[in-house]
Amino acid sequence: DSGVTQTPKHLITATGQRVTLRCSPRSGDLSVYWYQQSLDQGLQFLIQYYNGEERAKGNILERFSAQQFPDLHSELNLSSLELGDSALYFCASGRGQSTEAFFGQGTRLTVV
Amino acid sequence: GQNIDQPTEMTATEGAIVQINCTYQTSGFNGLFWYQQHAGEAPTFLSYNVLDGLEEKGRFSSFLSRSKGYSYLLLKELQMKDSASYLCAVRDVDMRFGAGTRLTVKP
Numbered sequence: 001d002s003g004v005t006q007t008p009k010h011l012i013t014a015t016g017q018r019v020t021l022r023c024s025p026r027s028g029d030l031s032v033y034w035y036q037q038s039l040d041q042g043l044q045f046l047i048q049y050y051n052g053e054e055r056a057k058g059n060i061l062e063r064f065s066a067q068q069f070p071d072l073h074s075e076l077n078l079s080s081l082e083l084g085d086s087a088l089y090f091c092a093s094g095r096g097q098s099t100e101a102f103f104g105q106g107t108r109l110t111v112v
Numbered sequence: 113g114q115n116i117d118q119p120t121e122m123t124a125t126e127g128a129i130v131q132i133n134c135t136y137q138t139s140g141f142n143g144l145f146w147y148q149q150h151a152g153e154a155p156t157f158l159s160y161n162v163l164d165g166l167e168e169k170g171r172f173s174s175f176l177s178r179s180k181g182y183s184y185l186l187l188k189e190l191q192m193k194d195s196a197s198y199l200c201a202v203r204d205v206d207m208r209f210g211a212g213t214r215l216t217v218k219p
Contacts, residue, residue, distance in 0.1 A: 041211070042210065043199065043212075045206055048205075056206035092207075100145055103156070105153075
């Protein structure tokens, strides 16, 4: 157990809908990262937060948004969902800029 | 931006040694990480290099040359359970991953 908690584990929803994925980082970790992993693909970096502020942005679509709250948990919002958004969404957390990140078990999103 | 390259697939025999290479180009550098990922599961941290040289941790070792933009992960005494994808990641401000190397260990 990495100490990073993601909910829900599985999510099935229809095209055009909106979902929210939640991540609770390890105790004491200030950084949260979000990644998307489509079937048999690599981890695509979406966005990073550090202590409540956006630190870096990757290949995140305009339909997607995220935030980190004062208690350091983070949410990833996906809207106007398309079939191609079906993927595993991972959250990872870390202490700072030069340390490893620990991954949650992921949320498997299926858009039908 | 960042560019991280690793071989797509490798095969090795149980008990043998395998070396997985990673080359990278990045504007900034705050460390190189190796992760292991079994299919459908979360990546798990294996090693971290920020200075040039070899870091050894049990059966796994990782090497870094910052001037060459090159790292490798060395797995010794391969076991069947080592069959997995191995991900190279580079930290600049963010942390980006290569596409991963799928390792198959055969008896």
